[in-house]
């Protein structure tokens with residue numbers, strides 16, 4: 001058993017987003033209140049601490065602000081604990097100082113690192129699947145399934161999205177593996193090609209959504225910059241971007257779960273952009289993110305299901321090498337088939353690459369008996 005942490009995006013409606021923003025605002029308010037009191041106490045040569053601040057807040061400050069009653073009181077308790085810890089870091093010298101962790105606590109600004117922490121009054125918080133009942137907050141959904149039991153959760157904002165972070169104790173549950181080692185080649189035309197010959201196609205709605213994305217992009221560029229209609233078009237475009245990203249992510253989840261559950265070792269190439277570099281800049285940046293997301297999911301899912309993730313150096317010529325005899329040749333992207341002049345092998349280029357990745361770990365595959 002070991003401690004793991006996870007940070008994942010929340011799927012919230014507007015009402016929930018407002019609730020999150022209120023709690024983050026509450027947390028910031030209390031943190032800043034605590035910091036100014038702390039500063040004032042120092043000036044009067046008192047030694048403040050988080051416990052004392054909490055007493056003052058509970059008994060004297062909170063009753064003055066009725067709006068705080070409608071929010072979880074865990075928020076202010078953790079805000080003051082965090083403030084206390086920030087001071088602790090500031091006063092600890094040595095290694096921490098060198099790492100730049102011990103700066104004097106600063107006032108929090110709205111919209112910058114908005115976050116808050118709550119717990120379940122000593123009871124564990126169980127998360128299982130795609131919907132979760134959080135203390136005080138109620139039901140929330142996540143974009144990926146989570147299985148964890150934790151003591152406290154932190155919810156934070158990044159741009160317009162809210163994320164859930166938590167730490168949990170983790171015991172891996174090994175699943176039965178159908179294949180010993182599998183090589184995976186990520187592509188543009190196909191989502192992934194496995195060395196077993198299986199192909200995960202790019203999802204169709206994804207292509208459709210991408211066409212729409214291109215159309216919206218054109219609409220934005222035709223509008224007068226900063227005009228009303230331009231803003232409208234920009235918002236539409238941003239929403240479509242998100243839609244495309246979500247569709248891709250769903251497909252990625254299916255793929256990574258399948259890989260981690262059913263294979264002893266999963267071999268991937270580090271930053272597999274060989275095929276993607278040919279596309280224009282936008283496609284590349286999306287594709288790159290897709291790769292990082294793919295790897296992130298594989299990393300934790302391999303731990304969940306007791307398999308091993310092997311990342312092969314990006315200079316390994318998986319596309320250029322013949323998976324049968326080791327001959328190396330240039331493979332322009334237009335060539336969809338690897339034709340080997342040495343041994344006569346003729347094979348799909350992605351399949352060839354995935355077999356090379358599988359072989360790169362040096363395991364004997366298909367060993368019978």
Ligand SMILES: [Zn+2]
Pocket residue numbers: 322323324325326327340341342343344345
């Ligand atoms: Zn060959």
